[in-house]
């Protein structure tokens with residue numbers, strides 16, 4: 001294999017990417033755009049077939065909303081039911097700038113916080129639209145019967161979340177994602193009953209079909225029979241979630257994967273900012289080595305919990321034995337203004353630093369304490385139980401320790417990916433007719449996502465953005481009908497089949513899970529919480545070597561045309577082995593630290609992230625140029641007209 | 652990480668397809684740490700089987716934190732295993748004895764055909780929801796979120812019902828394979844909320860009809876459903892659904 005290009009600077013395209021941001025003042029862009037785009041007439045909508053891949057908040061909301069408008073929708077997911085998409089696991093809440101608490105919130109403030117939180121690497125116009133739509137999301141969900149928490153007076157309750165200085169987070173106990181998803185699922189089931197949406201569960205999209213350069217269909221593997229199936233339509237919406245499981249260890253569900261997005265990338269969709277990954281500070285540390293799934297403890301716990309480590313390195317006493325004076329509440333000490341509520345990237349790195357200094361706690365020394373003693377004394381057990389009861393219960397179930405009596409042990413884990421397919425203002429990728437929604441796109445969170453804003457983005461994209469922008473695309477283009485008889489379908493399916501057969505033919509000895517764990521280890525150690533050039537170069541070589549081993553050693557018992565989880569996993573890991581290279585390459589090229597991307601070489605004297613606005617105020621969108629070929633870098637320059645990029649300070 | 656290691660004798664249901672006969676097969680699984688979840692233990696078994704060139708055991712799971720409802724096994728005769736208020740994926744091996752024999756079977760019901768090994772088809776539950784488990788509300792037409800105040804207690808009760816994860820353990824545990832608990836959870840959630848009232852009658856009648864059509868049995872008050880429900884959905888929702896049902900039929 002050609003290893004030489006790995007270390008060379010990326011080839012750069014001269015063309016600057018155009019995000020098609022509508023003209024006009026920030027706060028009028030979306031309203032004016034929406035008011036001026038072409039529309040599809042009601043009678044014509046049912047003539048359009050739209051393929052929606054994914055049933056999480058983004059895909060589920062989009063499929064339901066498009067069904068309500070009268071489109072013919074085919075909706076796909078991996079699980080046995082759309083209700084199980086990983087959005088279901090979100091705990092903490094969803095933001096909206098309702099200002100119900102009269103504490104000074106506004107669309108502009110939510111916009112400002114999100115741009116700043118993203119370390120000035122997000123697109124202003126998109127973020128403003130998100131803030132603007134946030135209120136309508138809450139209205140929609142309440143009307144669906146989502147049982148949000150309420151005050152005694154009957155109004156909606158809010159809490160402050162993830163370092164926000166206003167209370168703008170709406171929640172349903174610790175199950176906000178579940179309740180929002182079940183709301184969307186209800187709407188989706190209503191459309192299935194109405195005949196507008198056809199649900200195709202236990203299907204995995206494995207390729208995109210292009211006809212005349214436009215997205216016109218997909219190839220899926222039926223996960224029960226193993227048959228390859230093709231579907232045709234006038235547009236494809238990808239809402240397939242994020243790629244945190246490239247790290248193996250993550251808070252994401254075991255079926256989360258990047259294959260659909262990666263295969264679209266190979267068909268021409270640019271992949272943006274893959275190195276912007278988020279490590280969540282409060283997860284239950286790994287207990288067993290083979291474990292892949294880590295359980296998140298909601299960030300809301302930091303509202304009342306205090307994070308600390310022993311002040312002296314190598315102190316192995318239990319928490320109770322360490323007197324107050326020998327504890328270091330390091331977040332409160334280093335960041336007095338925000339204390340325990342600093343954003344995720346900052347909290348995660350601080351925890352890592354403490355453990356690297358030998359102050360970590362627990363059996364492995366890779367954990368810090370999250371302590372509720374002070375809050376229990378101040379508020380009493382009933383209040384704490386009402387706020388966090390289910391989280392405490394979950395923690396105890398996993399660790400067999402009672403957080404009412406001993407502090408929780410927490411450690412950071414891969415959680416969310418800000419990077420994803422590049423999309424313009426209309427959520428369209430660089431392939432006409434292929435749209436990306438939710439975590440699968442890169443759009444709104446820059447280099448770091450604030451808590452409670454992913455749910456907001458998924459639902460904004462699905463319920464309120466795509467119905468307009470998709471309509472505009474179709475109205476302007478007026479597609480001719482297409483069927484899977486077109487030769488492009490058979491050809492794409494044949495390529496997918498070939499790929500599957502090559503995997504089965506390896507017939508090695510290594511279980512896929514072990515190879516996946518090895519990949520995750522490389523990514524976590526060298527492309528994880530902190531990165532530096534030599535480690536990244538090494539990662540690039542290790543990933544290539546592992547890829548070689550994978551194709552010699554992988555063992556997939558069973559056949560193609562049957563339910564076969566080892567095969568499913570092997571397909572996803574094979575794609576991750578290709579994608580991981582792009583992840584490391586992007587991290588290597590971005591010679592600055594920003595948000596979740598921390599390069600050891602670029603930091604302030606105090607050890608904080610040091611951006612380089614002059615060189616890197618752009619979105620890095622990568623074009624696929626062939627297997628083992630150097631990808632081509634395209635830049636979308638970011639302009640900040642309403643928020644002045646400054647050093648993010650939470651001190 | 653734990654140094655302690657456990658081993659178990661597993662008797663696992665193996666079935667190659669919906670039409671094939673199935674049987675219990677014995678496996679020994681070693682090197683299991685007590686912190687592992689039941690599914691991580693099965694992952695380990697699968698790694699051990701793969702290394703021996705045998706076909707791994709197929710089972711469903713996704714979130715692995717008790718919220719998606721995708722996992723579900725009958726463990727030594729109990730849906731989701733011996734611990735109450737727990738899903739299969741959050742059940743830890745420390746609750747078993749080292750060396751114990753553990754029987755692992757799929758969630759069985761006429762309406763849940765086995766697809767392979769421990770994987771069953773639960774789409775019948777989706778079809779019950781399609782029959783009316785929603786509020787007919789198009790995106791874009793909602794009034795302000797605070798336009799209708801909802802008493803905190805009603806919201807809390809609705810939330811209790813809404814915590815159902817759609818796993819189907821209630822069906823698997825019921826001697827009649829009834830889906831009453833699952834269905835009542837949705838009916839009751841929407842009955843507690845003003846948003847659900849306009850369609851209440853049609854909803855309950857239609858969902859109950861669908862339940863019958865799918866081949867789920869009737870409810871004869873055994874209470875096994877509540878006992879295994881990982882989310883502790885209470886059978887008082889069944890009583891509430893019955894009330895709603897009679898209101899719909901008589902009104």
Ligand SMILES: Cc1cc2nc3c(=O)[nH]c(=O)nc-3n(C[C@H](O)[C@H](O)[C@H](O)COP(=O)(O)OP(=O)(O)OC[C@H]3O[C@@H](n4cnc5c(N)ncnc54)[C@H](O)[C@@H]3O)c2cc1C
Nearest residue numbers: 054055056057058078087092093205241438439452454455
């Ligand atoms: C534990 C946890 C807690 C979180 N808490 C919060 C929170 O409190 N607030 C917040 O705002 N955000 C939170 N997040 C983030 C947020 O939940 C996710 O970013 C968001 O829900 C993603 O939604 P989505 O619709 O983009 O994707 P997902 O919900 O991941 O859905 C992806 C869908 O795509 C389908 N799919 C994937 N690949 C394929 C394929 N190849 N073929 C067919 N179908 C495919 C899947 O089956 C699924 O239906 C949390 C995330 C986690 C993991």
Ligand code: SF4
Nearest residue numbers: 815816818819821880
């Ligand atoms: S009621 Fe309980 S057991 Fe039945 S599907 Fe819902 S969560 Fe599962």
Ligand code: FES
Nearest residue numbers: 713715720722740
């Ligand atoms: S795997 Fe999601 S509930 Fe068990």
